[in-house]
Amino acid sequence: MGDVRALALPGVSVEQIDQALQKEVGRGWDDVDHVTATTTLAAAIKDGGTLAFPIATLIDLVTLPGLPGEMSLGLEEFPGPGLFASSPGAHRSRIRAWQEEASGRRLRTGIQVDDSLRRFVREHANDRVGRALLASRRQYATTVHALVAAGVRPQSLRLDDPAARLAARAWAQAEVDVPSLGAPRDLLWVDLDDLDAQSTPEARGLVARIVSALEKALGRTDRRTIVHHGFYFYNPVQWAFFQALARVPSVEQVFVVHDDGDNPAFSTWRYFFRSEWQMPTPTRVDVGHEATPAARAFRDVLTGAEPGAPDAVRVVECHSPAELVRLWRAETADGQEAPARYAAAAEQVERYAGRLGREGEPAAVGDTPAPSLSQLPIGSFLLALHGCITQDDEGEVTFRLSPEALLDIVASGYLDVVAGIGARPPLVRRALPYFADCRSGDEWVGRASQLVDAVTGRVAPRGARQDADDDVTRIEKAVLNPTRLVPWADLSADDAARVRTTVVSVVQLLAETTAHERVVLGDHLRSVRHRLDQALRRLPQDEARAVDAKLRGLGVLTDEEIDVVGLVDVVAMILGRNLELEGKGEDDPAATKVTKLRGLDALGLSRAEKDLHLANMAEDAFPAAAQPVGWPFTLDDLRASTDDAVEPVTAGLLETRAHTAGLSDLYLFWLALDGVGPEGTLTVSWVSDAGGERRRLSPIVSLLTEPHSTDAVKQVAGGVAVVPGPSPAERVADRERPEPSEPDEEEETLVAAVDSIHASAAAASRACPRRFAIQWAMGPTASFGPSHLQSMLYGNVVGALEVEGAPFLAAQATGKLLWPHLTNGQQTSSYDKRVVKQGGARPQWLLTLKGTKNGSSALDAAYQMAKDGLPADELEVAPPKPNLLPPRAEKAEVCAACPVQSRCLEWRDPRDEK
Secondary structure, three states: OOOEEEEEEOOOOHHHHHHHHHHHOOOOHHHOEEEEOOHHHHHHHHHOOOOEEEHHHHHHHHHHHHOOHHHOOOOOOOOOHHHHHHOHHHHHHHHHHHHHHHHHHHHHHHHHHHHHHHHHHHHHOOOHHHHHHHHOHHHHHHHHHHHHHOOOOHHHOOOOOHHHHHHHHHHHHHHHHOHHHHHHHHHHOOOHHHHHHOOOHHHHHHHHHHHHHHHHHHOOOOOEEEEEEOOOOOOHHHHHHHHHHHOOOOEEEEEEEEOOOOOHHHHHHHHHOOHHHOOOOOEEOOOOOOOOHHHHHHHHHHHOOOOOOOOOEEEEEEOOHHHHHHHHHHHOHHHOOOOEEEEOOHHHHHHHHHHHOOOOOHHHHOOOOOOOHHHOHHHHHHHHHHHOEEEOOOOOEEEOOOHHHHHHHHHHOOOOOOOOOOOOHHHHHHHHHHHOOOOOHHHHHHHHHHHHHHHHHHHHHHOOOOOOOOHHHHHHHHHHOHHHHOHHHOOOHHHHHHHHHHHHHHHHHHHHHOOOOEEEHHHHHHHHHHHHHHHHOOOOHHHHHHHHHHHHHHHHHOOOEEEHHHHHHHHHHHOOOOOOOOOOOOOOHHHOOOEEHHHHHHHHOOOEOOOEEEEOOEOOOOOOOOOOOOOOOOHHHHHOOHHHOOOHHHHHHHHHHHHHHHHHHHHHHHHHHHOEOOOOOEEEEEEOEEOOEEOOEOHHHHOOEOOOOOHHHHHHHOOEOEEEOOOHHHOOOOOOOOOOOOOOOOHHHHHHHHHHOOHHHHOHHHHOHHHHHHHHHHOOOOOOOOHHHHHHHHHHHHHHHHHOOOOHHHHHHHHHHHOOOOOHHHHHHHHHOOOEOOOOEOHHHHHOOOOOOOOOOHHHHHHHHHHHOOOOOHHHHOOOOOOOOOOOOOOOHHHHOOOOHHHOOOOOOHHHHO
């Protein structure tokens, strides 16, 4: 067994590690091989000119060549150390290409496991428990892959919970159906006594693969010292790799442990370096370390010494996600260099940046990787299309098309409809309420044909919409045609036909995709690839190569069949929403737009040369919590396994990791405090109000802040004052507001223009001059947008048609054709509550949905002018002041019945003024 030792250092900079190695091992920094816990730590070492690998890559190099059949990935294309010495960039690209090939194979395993689960449930457990397992298949798959990597076999588990028993049976069947699922466990978890004696083919094969992997990645040598960095915790698969390395001749392992033996922030290391797990007890090495004032202050708080308020720390409360983005922009104002940014629950911050950050603005998101394909139009198209596929309780494959999915498909631009025939997204969006209750393909196609009939047979004869009409004609036709107050009816005949063509195209595409219960994955991927190729040409080369490598990894699937309902998971994984299938532990800290907190481990090697910013440090995100075992299994299930079939160290490590997850974050926070350079500042921020939910600062960070109390208490307790995030009012305007010029038309011209407008439309200016401009003069449609106003329109439009002389049955038939998505109860209620009827309000009341013939409010005046056909005051229709838009109504009650409230920036909720 090779020599394994651990060196405990109060500081882990390159210089301090070099000093300790020379003192204790007799070899310096450049004379050893470096293995890290994370990709960011490996990247930091390589940036200094020294070759290093994250442990996940080495485990891949050992296990992937041993996978069965076509799944095996050899080492031929993996670059050697010579390429790193001559061209680090080329070395990095070659590694990325190899890893993407590996990702494709893992993706294939995930697809096959998913398909195996579907077949198992269909054949053996098509009941409530089986359907629940299938509905939670992503969580089940994640757990299974993690337990396989941890050395667990499904047959060894003794389970009481029905869902867990069924999951174990499905897992056992999956290992039969998919040999590559259990192979990583069998390749790495070899009996340690057999490894020591090299007495079995499995033991000899593992050692041979380790030697080959080390020689390929790190170069040949007779004696090798591997130095492990950043393992303040490790998981079972990493432990198994450490133990296997210890059985390789001429390999010496040295673990660098960041611990001075006293600081509470380092306590996480002490849980994982214990002899009971065959891990070395650290030897203290005094290399000297001077912590920063901020780090010393934090240690004083943890140990109960007198607290301080370090000048280098700033704590900022951002009251909303938008304020966090503004804070990022403020950090780079006047050309300042952006700080190094990290975040707890970084995926959440990535959503903030994607939703609120401006494209191409590095101040909003920092140095970010290219967006994943799932965030691009091609991703929206493929995810929406495949997300419609479903399977009923009897196993029949079909699809359910929602209005949102249709809009995503159309807006992506990847729907194969001849230019000029298909509908554009704004047109589809306007028509979608008409399809609100549609789900099946027949329902969608039938409703689309019904829309064409409604527009051509009921709307057009009363005044058709024509693209060639001038504004005066357009307004007059719309005023005199009450049916055009409905958004999906205010279409031309060509527009309605375009909507129908688009709906038919989407339904046909879905019907072709779901024509068979099972599909040949390779054939379907070629269809996906056709559209992906169009998107890849628009992506950065690195992003395009990553997707291409995944597809190459899937290329061996040409003749395999899967359930068609599994296609959505296949596409989601290809597009970047794939699971961590390897079970090797933490993923890449740099995989999100803002680096995950685990990336702070690189600050131990060298302090930052610029400012740091830790975002999202709220109590629900930091410190993080960890679950020992994923659903549907528990830690007790592992402990109850028979005959020690599950390694005791596996259960112990999983339990310890869950217990110490918060201590790991405590250590990372220490690294941030100690990793700021002499001139740098550490900013800690959190969003205190996310979606209306109040969030408090993390208790760990709060240890450094002053308490919410009186000035006398604050003076005694000390601490950093919490400051608010930047207000929009504090920012210098980054663009100028265009000022409209003075009108240069003659007064007679203005009067004539106003007089040409139909009086019933111009009457809206009495209620709100801004409404007339947005609804009648400028908007794409004069119809009513809010859904509650559309429901009111049903009964009143039917009533208006009756007032104009239409028989009741004919008016009702028109209403039912225009509002088929309303239930009979909704239609009856709307008709019973109508205001426009014989002896009631006149049809012009439809233009306001408010107002009386004797009232004195603004809406009353608008209704009265429209009813009586009184001419409008040109000063109300076109105010003389040079404004971009006329002013809003004085009272918010006018806004309640505004048909264009969604397009008006001045709209007010009347409830806010009560």
